[in-house]
Amino acid sequence: MTTDTLVLDAAAQDLLFREARTANTFTDEPVSDEQIQAIYELVKFGPTAMNQQPLRIVLVRSTEGRERLVQHLGEGNKAKTAAAPLTAILAVDNEFHEELPTVFPHFPAAKDYFAERPVREASAAMNGALQAGYFIVGVRAAGLAAGPMTGYDAEGINKEFFADGEHSVLAVVNIGKPGEDAWYPRSPRLAYDEVVTTV
Template sequence: MTTDALVLDTAAQDLLFREARTANTFTEEPVSDEQIQAIYELVKFGPTALNQQPLRVVLVRSAEARERLVQHLSDGNKAKTAAAPLTAILAVDNEFHEELPTLFPHFPQAKDAFFSERPAREASAQMNGALQAGYFIIGVRAAGLAAGPMTGYDAEGINKEFFADGEHSVLAVVNIGKPGENAWYPRSPRLAYDQVVTTV
């Protein structure tokens, strides 16, 4: 079996990947700040280019903030987000380069050498923020919770609503909690190894 080639035990493989699914319903069990902090403290070690850390997480807890968010979601995402125990807005900081002298100390000049222009920063923030968002979802699963990531929303509306300073941009919206009744859609197919991997 190919699983024999992995160091991670089968139960952990299932928890993080094979049995994990995007949840569409959740129980009312709350998700604590301590759980989210534990997730972050784990996934912050995921690799990024030049150790840049553009991901920013906004936890939407108040009813007022939830209403402000839901109005910008596509119709299919509104009800499940309104009912989720916790929703996180994953965004990127387009001024992440200001932290590079601390985060990448052996080449502090990277801040100006690579990212002096806003378009270059935005492109890099999107790429590396997406990597961090993927790590975040795996971290949610590692905490025994389910994630419901969504990109069906009015990005401009969310940015104006939550990031009016223009320095941050929404990347994804993720519902988080214990899966509820009928939480899963049927598992969609995946491409086979030979369809994806080639050797040159």
């Protein structure tokens, strides 16, 4: 398959996917609030079930905030997070249903459907993960590298940053310009025929 099969040009395809990598080191060039806002304003349009928007983002910039976060990370993630110019904690709001429209034309009983906490948590986790994926691609679209991580003590981060009990961490993402030796060797990807079937 050639790159011209897609509407997106080859350079954009490379930027977002083929040449994009998970960065493990970063330069000290800062990442501005304006850059993060531009990323969010783009990726907020990614689809979710019933337009629910459970993703919540905590930007960790201060030394104190970084120390609070790093203590809950796995050993392999501590040093790179301590050195990253910006780290985002991606979490879900398990009370997201309160933000749904009062009248939802396609599903009038949406708020009733999410009345039970286990139903909300399952839906928030799935749709929040979708939004997290959009966010990572948005970081790449901004010309930055993302270093998403799940090697952490989730309970510890939830207690540290979301003491209200209404939020749950999904991922921790370091963000910035890639530094020296930023990349591990690329892991193989499954081929089309290994993934796609037709019925």
